[in-house]
Amino acid sequence: MMRATTGQTERETFLRSVEAHVVPVTPLMQNCTLFLCRETKQAVIVDPGGDVSLIIEALERTGAEPVAIWLTHGHFDHAGGAPALKRQLDVPILGPHANDAWLTTSITEQERTFGVFVNGEDFEPDRWLKDGEVLSFGRVRFTVRHCPGHTPGHVLFINEADRIGQFGDVLFAGSIGRTDFPRGDHELLLENIARIILPLPDDFLFIPGHGPASTVGEERRSNPFLQGLSTG
Numbered sequence: 001m002m003r004a005t006t007g008q009t010e011r012e013t014f015l016r017s018v019e020a021h022v023v024p025v026t027p028l029m030q031n032c033t034l035f036l037c038r039e040t041k042q043a044v045i046v047d048p049g050g051d052v053s054l055i056i057e058a059l060e061r062t063g064a065e066p067v068a069i070w071l072t073h074g075h076f077d078h079a080g081g082a083p084a085l086k087r088q089l090d091v092p093i094l095g096p097h098a099n100d101a102w103l104t105t106s107i108t109e110q111e112r113t114f115g116v117f118v119n120g121e122d123f124e125p126d127r128w129l130k131d132g133e134v135l136s137f138g139r140v141r142f143t144v145r146h147c148p149g150h151t152p153g154h155v156l157f158i159n160e161a162d163r164i165g166q167f168g169d170v171l172f173a174g175s176i177g178r179t180d181f182p183r184g185d186h187e188l189l190l191e192n193i194a195r196i197i198l199p200l201p202d203d204f205l206f207i208p209g210h211g212p213a214s215t216v217g218e219e220r221r222s223n224p225f226l227q228g229l230s231t232g
């Protein structure tokens with residue numbers, strides 16, 4: 001996990017037919033991402049863990065028309081700001097998978113446990129997500145993949161056409177998600193990375209929950225946790 005700095009700014013912008021604007025939020029510098037359809041300007045916000053005012057600023061700066069909030073998993077630094085953002089934008093909260101209900105309903109307890117406070121709120125989303133379903137906004141489509149291990153209800157958002165995705169706390173540049181939290185499962189995490197992520201193309205760009213973006217090819221080559229893992 002990374003330390004907070006003040007004056008957080010938008011770190012990276014990726015241009016494909018979907019734009020991705022990464023806004024690090026919370027003292028844990030969690031990568032909230034604004035995915036924007038370049039043609040229609042419709043947008044979704046993935047993992048608004050906190051610092052809702054920074055997210056609103058990014059929406060205004062890009063001229064995005066938000067249509068939904070998507071969540072990868074129920075940890076407070078990813079999900080804590082979702083209810084406040086929903087109230088401001090009047091859009092539904094989708095995800096994560098229902099197996100993270102115990103986490104979205106214990107955001108404030110998680111803040112106390114970790115001693116990190118994001119002004120989060122306990123909630124249930126408008127809808128839980130299922131493996132394999134396709135979510136769309138504007139002309140952009142993402143597939144939901146259920147990828148437990150870091151948490152039981154963790155999902156990935158995968159855009160095959162643009163070869164870009166949001167992977168939450170499953171895979172990082174040079175590392176993988178922690179599994180020493182309650183209901184973490186290291187073997188299951190590795191199995192799911194091998195089954196769901198490693199078959200993606202080398203130039204598939206992913207935004208992790210913390211730290212810089214990377215590609216599946218780069219991680220396949222150099223990530224020490226993935227060496228010797230076979231796909232499929």
Ligand SMILES: [Zn+2]
Pocket residue numbers: 073075150169
């Ligand atoms: Zn997490």
Ligand SMILES: [Zn+2]
Pocket residue numbers: 030075077078169209210
């Ligand atoms: Zn995280």
